[in-house]
Amino acid sequence: MAKKTEATVEDKLRELYDLQLIDSRIDEIRNVRGELPLEVEDLEDEVEGLKTRLAKLDTHLVELNEQIKGKKNLIEEAKTLIKKYSEQQKNVRNNREFNSLSKEIEFQELEMELAEKHIREFKAQIEQQNEVIAESKERLETRADHLKHKQAELKEILKETEKEEQALIKMSNEHAESIEPRLMKAYARIRKNVKNGLAVVPIERGASGGSYFTIPPQVQVEIASRKKIITDEHSGRILVDAALAHEQAEKMSATFEKI
Known part of the structure; x- marks a missing residue:
């Protein structure tokens, strides 16, 4: 041999x-x-972050509307009670009963005022939230469009070079083994x-x-x-x-x- x-x-x-x-x-x-793969990755993360933020904002918006609905129901209940107590005052037997019903009416009126105040606050939050949502949607649209172009650019580069790169990596490994x-x-x-x-x-x-x-x-x-x-x-x-x-x-x- x-x-x-x-x-x-x-x-x-x-x-x-x-x-x-x-x-x-x-x-x-x-x-x-170059930095294109990292740029695409960062854009993907940013787009996902904006989507998550929008989902949270939408959920909060639903919660605020539910709060308004609850306060409106409370106002209607207070009106019903005020009407009831006012009717009962017509048939009281003494001042003590009348004053007791007056206090109930006063309490319900305060509840209505507080509920209306809360509704105004919730509506102000909704208005502010809608502005944030509009800005976030605009940013999401811009970044998503930018991501789409960058992904297409990366895909084209990969299409042109991936085959050659893989062949070269294989060649490099084979040469390394011979050294x-x-x-x-x-x-x-x-x-x-x-x-x-x-x-x-x-x-x-x-x-x-x-x-x-x-x-x-x-x-x-x-x-x-x-x-x-x-x-x-x-x-x-x-x-x-x-x-x-x-x-x-x-x-x-x-x-x-x-x-």
Whole structure:
């Protein structure tokens, strides 16, 4: 059985740079979406919040109308009692009975006044509530319309990019599996900690791509020899020579076009 050839440093660098190109392409797709998914989520929450608020306002409105109805019934009952007590006063036998009925009549008149005062207060609350409901409905309509447009925008972007993104994610996972765990762990750590997720960068005009710190000529020679993995002392990024980067970029570009 033939012994499996161990990957050279150059092979590892090419694999790492391929993975970087794939992950950078995924980042580009997600940057196109930008904050849109979060914006849609926030709008959905706001619309639901406005619907809940309107439901509570409507419930309170029903309660206020019920309160008015109850007070009107109380007034009618008081009128009936006043009429009853007034009739009874015509047939009293003494002043004590007359005064007692007068006090009942007076009490019912006070009850009517208090009920009428409450009705005025409830009607004022209803008027204020109706203004709040009208404003809330207008805002809900505006935000719901805005949400509809944003959802359509997000749907269109997802439609255009979802297939490519899923294919790239699968490709990224497959490439990650082919890279030795130690290097993969380093790549993931660097990618997380540096700007734009660039963990593997080429030498550009004698400087590290992404950080632009000049690389000493001797180090550039070592990078170009592809004999060992070298990191930028300033940013911690893994460095590759421009020729290797160009070759892999052309190869991956052709791969991306097939997706």
